[in-house]
Amino acid sequence: MEHRQGFLGKYVFSFDHKVIGIQYIVTAILMAVIAGALAVIIRTRLAWPGVGAKAFPPEAYISFVTMHGTLMVFFVVSLALSGLANFLIPLQIGARDMAYPFLNMLSFWTVVPACLIMLASFFVTGGAAASGWTAYPPLSAVKEAVPGSGLGQTLWLLGMALFIFSFTMGGLNFLTTTLNLRTRGMTMRRMPITVWGFLVATVLAILAFPPLTAAALMLLADRHLDTSFFVTDMLMGGKYRALGDGTPLLFQHLFWFLGHPEVYVLVLPCICMTFDILPAFTRRPIFGYRPSVYAMLVIGVLSMIVWGHHMFVTGMNPYVGKYFSIATVIITAPFSILGVNLLASLWRARMRFATPMLFALAVISAVGLGGFGGLFLGTMTSDIYFHDTYFVVGHFHLMIGTVTLLSIFGATYFWFPKMFGRMMDERLGRWHFWLTAGPMITIFVLMHMQGLGGMLRRTYDPSLYPYNEHNSTLRLPITLLAFLLFLAQSIFVWNFTKSIFKGEKAPANPWEATTLEWQAPSPPPHGNFGEQLPVVHRFAYEYSPGEGQADFVPQTVEKTA
Amino acid sequence: MTTMATTESRWTGGLSPFGMSWQKLMMWWFIVTDALLFAGFLGGYGFSRLGSANWPAPSKVFSMPFLTVMTFVLISSSATMACAVAAAKARDRAAVARFTALTLLGGVIFLSMQAWEWAHFIGDGGRPAGNPWGDARFGSYFFLVTGFHGTHVLLGVVILLIVALRARKDRYTDNGVEVAGLYWHFVDLVWVFIFGCFYLI
Ligand code: HEM
Ligand SMILES: [Cu+2]
Numbered sequence: 218m219e220h221r222q223g224f225l226g227k228y229v230f231s232f233d234h235k236v237i238g239i240q241y242i243v244t245a246i247l248m249a250v251i252a253g254a255l256a257v258i259i260r261t262r263l264a265w266p267g268v269g270a271k272a273f274p275p276e277a278y279i280s281f282v283t284m285h286g287t288l289m290v291f292f293v294v295s296l297a298l299s300g301l302a303n304f305l306i307p308l309q310i311g312a313r314d315m316a317y318p319f320l321n322m323l324s325f326w327t328v329v330p331a332c333l334i335m336l337a338s339f340f341v342t343g344g345a346a347a348s349g350w351t352a353y354p355p356l357s358a359v360k361e362a363v364p365g366s367g368l369g370q371t372l373w374l375l376g377m378a379l380f381i382f383s384f385t386m387g388g389l390n391f392l393t394t395t396l397n398l399r400t401r402g403m404t405m406r407r408m409p410i411t412v413w414g415f416l417v418a419t420v421l422a423i424l425a426f427p428p429l430t431a432a433a434l435m436l437l438a439d440r441h442l443d444t445s446f447f448v449t450d451m452l453m454g455g456k457y458r459a460l461g462d463g464t465p466l467l468f469q470h471l472f473w474f475l476g477h478p479e480v481y482v483l484v485l486p487c488i489c490m491t492f493d494i495l496p497a498f499t500r501r502p503i504f505g506y507r508p509s510v511y512a513m514l515v516i517g518v519l520s521m522i523v524w525g526h527h528m529f530v531t532g533m534n535p536y537v538g539k540y541f542s543i544a545t546v547i548i549t550a551p552f553s554i555l556g557v558n559l560l561a562s563l564w565r566a567r568m569r570f571a572t573p574m575l576f577a578l579a580v581i582s583a584v585g586l587g588g589f590g591g592l593f594l595g596t597m598t599s600d601i602y603f604h605d606t607y608f609v610v611g612h613f614h615l616m617i618g619t620v621t622l623l624s625i626f627g628a629t630y631f632w633f634p635k636m637f638g639r640m641m642d643e644r645l646g647r648w649h650f651w652l653t654a655g656p657m658i659t660i661f662v663l664m665h666m667q668g669l670g671g672m673l674r675r676t677y678d679p680s681l682y683p684y685n686e687h688n689s690t691l692r693l694p695i696t697l698l699a700f701l702l703f704l705a706q707s708i709f710v711w712n713f714t715k716s717i718f719k720g721e722k723a724p725a726n727p728w729e730a731t732t733l734e735w736q737a738p739s740p741p742p743h744g745n746f747g748e749q750l751p752v753v754h755r756f757a758y759e760y761s762p763g764e765g766q767a768d769f770v771p772q773t774v775e776k777t778a
Numbered sequence: 779m780t781t782m783a784t785t786e787s788r789w790t791g792g793l794s795p796f797g798m799s800w801q802k803l804m805m806w807w808f809i810v811t812d813a814l815l816f817a818g819f820l821g822g823y824g825f826s827r828l829g830s831a832n833w834p835a836p837s838k839v840f841s842m843p844f845l846t847v848m849t850f851v852l853i854s855s856s857a858t859m860a861c862a863v864a865a866a867k868a869r870d871r872a873a874v875a876r877f878t879a880l881t882l883l884g885g886v887i888f889l890s891m892q893a894w895e896w897a898h899f900i901g902d903g904g905r906p907a908g909n910p911w912g913d914a915r916f917g918s919y920f921f922l923v924t925g926f927h928g929t930h931v932l933l934g935v936v937i938l939l940i941v942a943l944r945a946r947k948d949r950y951t952d953n954g955v956e957v958a959g960l961y962w963h964f965v966d967l968v969w970v971f972i973f974g975c976f977y978l979i
Pocket of ligand 1 (some may be wrong): 259262285286287290294348350351610614617618622660673674675676699702
């Protein structure tokens with residue numbers, strides 16, 4: 218493996234999976250600052266309705282909600298996971314790099330313009346897209362519908378197209394690498410469960426994103442070639458418009474065919490990284506490795522055929538809804554296996570409380586809380602009431618917001634020493650943990666309460682509606698907690714930046730963990746593992762194997778028969 | 779004593795479980811994802827057509843004999859592609875160049891016929907936004923799906939051109955020819971589905 222010299226080759230257009238991984242993570246952090254600031258602005262509006270309405274009109278509100286959702290899902294959580302996958306997969310399976318490093322570099326440099334286009338869309342006439350992160354027609358399909366339906370929406374579609382393109386290239390690399398480049402002895406059943414999580418998630422993404430690409434192309438045609446895939450004759454702004462013969466329902470089907478699996482694309486790797494963090498701090502193997510892997514495979518298959526639970530109230534045939542409802546409730550079975558295995562991994566633990574472990578424990582709570590709400594949304598009868606309320610907002614923030622962010626934080630604290638060869642500050646880490654996990658979970662549980670009270674989402678001024686009066690008490694507390702949460706992230710940014718340069722030097726295996734990445738130096742050199750690739754002799758989680766033996770046995774240690 | 783010998787199977791690591799290069803594996807996954815893109819289009823097409831009251835009968839709009847010839851040309855090019863792959867395995871340089879060029883020719887003929895068909899369709903009044911025969915989406919889907927497939931064929935022609943040139947200079951690898959062949963077969967297979975969905979039923 219040849220070294221590429223110079224600053225550009227080493228840090229900017231690097232082919233090295235570790236550098237690319239860190240580039241993704243840093244990009245995700247930058248995007249998170251923006252997406253988080255949008256959340257704070259949204260919350261400010263909701264807490265003090267009516268104040269400053271001139272400066273911040275309803276059109277801007279819905280634009281900000283749209284962009285907050287889009288950026289968070291695709292440009293924060295997805296990018297952070299791409300980064301961790303890039304960094305971890307080759308190291309954990311004992312490979313020197315991704316199968317096709319050049320393509321890997323290209324994936325990252327395709328997502329950068331995507332980010333820039335998304336951000337640029339705030340500054341064009343009409344402002345950023347305003348049709349929700351779901352880009353529902355007709356708001357997204359008719360250019361004159363609302364100000365954000367103009368150039369802003371076109372840029373949104375362009376940015377998403379580039380994102381999907383990049384994600385697909387990255388996914389092809391992950392799959393090929395995981396299947397073909399495992400080192401000798403690294404059977405599928407010895408793989409760290411994180412690699413399994415990324416494997417299942419990548420297959421899902423590869424299968425689910427293309428129909429959204431199809432929908433995006435059709436939407437572009439509707440906007441610019443006057444086709445009518447997704448629009449029909451309708452009243453708009455008080456005028457009758459003959460738009461064509463299509464139906465918005467088709468877009469919703471194509472969108473949610475992606476949208477639902479995407480949730481698992483985000484959540485499965487996060488749950489798996491949490492699985493991976495736990496044993497280093499419980500000093501026990503994780504509980505139920507194989508059932509968890511099988512459960513994930515079942516979830517993967519089922520997640521492709523439940524998308525209609527987002528569409529119970531859209532005018533879709535109710536019998537079809539019934540099918541989607543039953544299929545959705547079936548998913549809770551394999552999902553509960555994952556949750557219970559997480560919890561059972563704590564059984565007879567010999568706990569070491571370090572920051573990554575604190576985050577892992579909070580993830581377990583969030584999985585439980587979030588999964589519980591899902592039951593009510595998957596059941597058609599109750600969803601008819603809950604649909605489009607803050608119950609939904611609270612629920613999906615617990616799953617794709619809290620579970621993901623908390624485990625990404627945990628993973629960052631955990632693998633930081635491997636990335637930069639230095640430890641993150643433990644004291645700052647704890648402050649960050651308490652000021653993040655606490656407010657975050659509280660905010661979203663409180664949103665469930667407002668939803669139970671009937672408060673609708675995507676509402677500019679909730680005080681306008683008399684029926685909503687009883688929901689007003691929670692508005693201010695939620696917003697104040699959101700401020701606290703946002704400010705607390707500066708602790709993380711400071712800790713991250715400071716530790717890169719000034720952190721305590723990390724040994725190769727600071728957490729006394731068993732998997733391959735910890736057998737390489739911190740940070741690993743170009744090519745990861747010196748002259749010889751490691752050979753794997755045992756399961757990924759051999760902690761406390763028995764009386765009178767070592768506390769943990771790395772995967773590279775030969776079995777003595 | 780190591781247990782490596784006893785657990786010897788394709789999945790032990792250190793080798794590809796399917797016995798194929800990463801290039802080929804990656805192409806397979808690409809085909810899977812691209813197939814789903816077409817599935818998205820065709821699914822949308824089915825959804826729209828089944829829910830439409832005035833979808834035109836394809837046989838009234840398109841010339842079936844012409845389309846049959848078009849389809850025949852493309853499928854024949856799959857056969858010549860298979861010959862090129864076999865020749866590459868046998869390290870027969872001249873045959874690789876010859877069969878790749880033939881495949882390429884098939885692709886170019888197909889594209890020309892498609893261009894002619896588009897011209898005809900447009901001449902009869904078909905537009906992306908509407909058409910004289912019925913449901914406005916009939917023409918939209920026609921341009922979208924055949925256009926998207928045509929783009930794939932065009933890309934395939936470019937790839938084949940590169941393969942043919944490299945074969946002439948003896949710079950080809952049998953792996954490379956095979957990967958290009960996979961793509962070409964896929965594009966042909968997709969056409970069969972499009973032919974079935976758009977023109978036959
Ligand atoms: C942690 C702090 C966060 C806060 C305080 C927050 C707040 C909000 C609020 C209040 C809304 C609803 C606005 C409305 O419907 O009127 C919203 C929407 C949304 N948020 Fe967040 N959010 C946060 C983080 C996240 C994260 C991490 C994600 C990641 C995946 C996310 C994804 C979304 C999505 C998809 C929407 C829906 C947008 C739409 O309706 O189109 N949020 N957020
Ligand atoms: Cu769903």
